[in-house]
Amino acid sequence: MVTQNTVTIPRSVWYGWGDPARAKPLSAAGLEYLRTTLGLQNVEAAHPPVDFEDIALGPSALGEAVLAELSGICGARHVSTERTERILHSGGKSTPDLLRIRGGDALQAPDAVIFPGSAEEVRRVLELCVARRLAVVAFGGGTSVVGGVEPLRGPFSGVVTIDMRRMDRLLHLDALSRTATFEAGIRGPAIEAALEPLGFTLGHFPQSHQEATLGGYVATRSAGQASTGYGRSDNLVKAVHLETPAGPLDVGSTAPGTAAGPKLLDTVVGSEGTLGVITSATMLIQPLPESRSHGAWSFESFAAGAAALRRLRHEGVRGDMPHVCRLSDTDQSAATFKLGGPKTAAMARYLGLRGQRTPALALFVWEGAKGETAARKRRSARILRAAGGIYVGPLPARAWERGRFSGPYLRDELLTRGVLVETLETAATWTRLEATYAAVRGAILEALAEGGGTGYVQTHISHVYPDGASIYFTFLAGLEQDGPAQNARVKKAASEAIVAARATITHHHAVGTDHAPYMEAEIGALGIAVLAGIKETLDPSGIMNPGKLIPTPKNASPTKEKP
Ligand SMILES: Cc1cc2nc3c(=O)[nH]c(=O)nc-3n(C[C@H](O)[C@H](O)[C@H](O)COP(=O)(O)OP(=O)(O)OC[C@H]3O[C@@H](n4cnc5c(N)ncnc54)[C@H](O)[C@@H]3O)c2cc1C
Structure with a gap:
């Protein structure tokens, strides 16, 4: 049974996320919050992306002969050197990617974008790229936030991006x-x-x-x-x-x-x-889940909330764990209470009366069979209450669920308003969680302050394991003159703090170009050699995604002639 895909979703705009028509503009309260927390008086000022026509793009390095060969494999319609496609494939969706493209730089765009329709076509394209000594970047949705789809040439004189969008079928289902x-x-x-x-x-x-x-x-x-x-x-x-x-x-x-x-x-x-x-x-x-139960509990501090999540994982029945389990630190919770409207403001007052003046809010969603999720929630509630949690009802978790895919739109608006916003993540054992949180948060704030402005960090835990949890940081600051350098400064400080804390350099964003310098600290020199050995076997000429994850093999030599 092969099922054709019938869902068509327009691709993201070149300068940001999704379809801008679906973006919800920042509220007046949101703008005011930026002014007061970041001290930014000019958040009205516009820093729009350049006009599409003004984006700088070099000529494709591919000659007619190799393009004809690629067309012979995938069909001429599925081989593009056209301006729009090359620009759309010139990077991923990290903040540095967006700053670069919004500033009009697509000079690193691939020389061609190929859209294969089958594994056989992919195989033949790779054979050709080996023969012609072209670097190859596999491109899915292009949402990498770590430089994973940067079309780097490495030692090669051309790079093609293989966009997988035509290969989108369900091939088999074993119910x-x-x-x-x-x-x-x-x-x-x-x-x-x-x-x-x-x-x-x-x-x-x-x-x-x-x-x-x-x-x-x-x-x-x-x-x-x-x-x-x-x-x-x-x-x-x-x-x-x-x-x-x-x-x-x-x-x-x-x-x-x-x-x-x-x-x-x-x-x-x-x-x-x-x-x-x-x-x-x-x-x-x-x-498919037949029912969902939502709930939110508040804790007196991030540490108290984290301890409650640990107890839930350790003391609760395994099957009772919520599917969604998120704990915000007190800064992120303060923003939620401030910007969530009259109901959340009332909630904050109530928590203040109960002695939680700077609370940390935890949100949970249980999914499962009909009638079963409410019982799981009830049993979990006992543990959360015993850990000091105050139940604040299902609304915060429902509100989070409604808006959970809209965050990326906000980044585009913030960049337009001259606000740098970026995220990074790690994971640590329960023993090291608090120290890692404090060290990385401190490093981010210090690096932001080096620019002279006010910086702001919000943090949350979004994944809970038996032995620890993920930690996800979002930082905001006024954009400095050189935004990419500002971002790189903060990212470097945070990454060094993560390594020093012996946490992982990435819990889920992956390695790409951004985290590659920290891979030796993560897996050791011998570990790198093992990965390089596997690459040597499968990709002896080193054409596959050079510059990402692991070092390019030494024998990858540049071609002299135009491909
Ligand atoms: C707004 C936003 C929110 C995000 N939220 C999350 C999140 O909640 N959780 C999370 O884990 N990540 C998140 N990410 C990061 C990103 O979405 C994930 O890494 C995702 O898995 C990348 O999928 P993609 O298809 O877009 O891959 P791409 O960005 O196209 O590629 C990513 C890497 O995978 C390789 N690759 C892609 N397809 C193939 C293939 N078929 N064969 C071999 N290699 C391939 C690429 O070469 C590249 O190295 C987020 C990113 C953005 C921009």
Whole structure:
């Protein structure tokens, strides 16, 4: 059973997120909050993106001959050197990416964008790129926030981007075993649209859900907003088909468990396009939830809230864990109470009367069978109450759920108003959680202050594990003259603090170019050598996504002639 995708969602605008018509403008209260918290008096000032026509783009380095060969493989319609496509594939969606493109720089755009329609076409494109010594970037939704789709040439004189959008079908569904195999270019909403009529969900909802693809999820080990319940993408994936320069590779097993040697699948999951192109993946799926229960509890501090999440994980029945489990620090909670309208303002007053003047708010959503989620919530409530939580009702969790995919639009407006906003993330054990939070937050604030302005950090926990949790930081400040340098300064300080705290350099955003310098601290020099050895086997000429994740092999030599 092969199901064609019928969901068409317009791609994001070149200068930001999604369809700007769907963006909700910042409220008057939001603007006032920026003025008072950041001391920015000129948030009305406009810093719009340049006109599309003014974006700088060099000529394609590809000659007629190689373009004809690519067209021979995928069809001329599916090989583009056209300006719009090259600009749209010139980077991902990190704040530095947006600052660059909004400033009119697409000079690093790929020389061509290829849209293959099958694994066979991907294989032949890779063979050609090896022969012509062209770098290759696999491109899913292009939502990388770590430089993962930067079309870097490395030592090669040309780079092509392989956009997977045409490969978006559900290939097979095994309802009894609860697995589904999809082509890798299928996007989040199309995955759900294919599964829903059959009574299933993938349960994977990163904030980038509307844009990101299954291949991107698997290649980056993404985590969704409900991953505490459903599991991260690397927990959900069972098998992958990968086209590599050395040939096709099937990894993983559809057997429920195996002891057949080391888990090769894990060398491909998280490989970020550096080994080959994932063309399909088999995933675990879950029955569609019949009911949802929402609840929010408030704690006297972030540390108290974190301890409550730990107790919920350790003392509660495993199946009672909420699917969504988020704890905001007191700064983020203050913003929620301030900007949430009269009901949340009343809630803050009530908590003040109960002795919580700077509360930390935790939101939970339980999903499951009819009648069952309310009981799970009740049992969890006992633990949260015993841990000092005050129940504030379901509304904050429902409000979060309604707006959970709209955050990225806000970043575009803030950049236009001259406000730098960026996110970074890590994860730490329960033992090190508080120290990591304090060290990274402090490093961000210090680096922001170096510019002379006021900086602001909000933090939340969004994924809870038996041994620890993720920590997600959002920082804001007035944009300095050199915004990319300002952002790089803060990111470097935060990354160094994460390494010093012995937390992970990335919990779910992946490595890309941005975190590659910290990989040796994460896995050691021998660990890097192991990854480089795998790459050497699958991509001996080093054409796959140079500059990302692991060092490019030394024998990758530049070609002299025009490709
Ligand atoms: C607004 C916003 C919100 C986000 N929220 C989350 C979140 O909640 N959770 C989370 O985990 N991440 C999040 N991200 C990061 C990003 O969405 C994820 O990393 C996502 O998994 C990337 O999917 P993609 O299809 O867009 O991949 P791309 O950005 O196209 O590619 C990412 C990396 O994967 C490689 N790749 C892509 N497709 C393939 C393939 N078929 N074969 C081999 N390699 C491939 C690329 O070469 C690149 O290295 C967010 C990003 C944005 C902009």
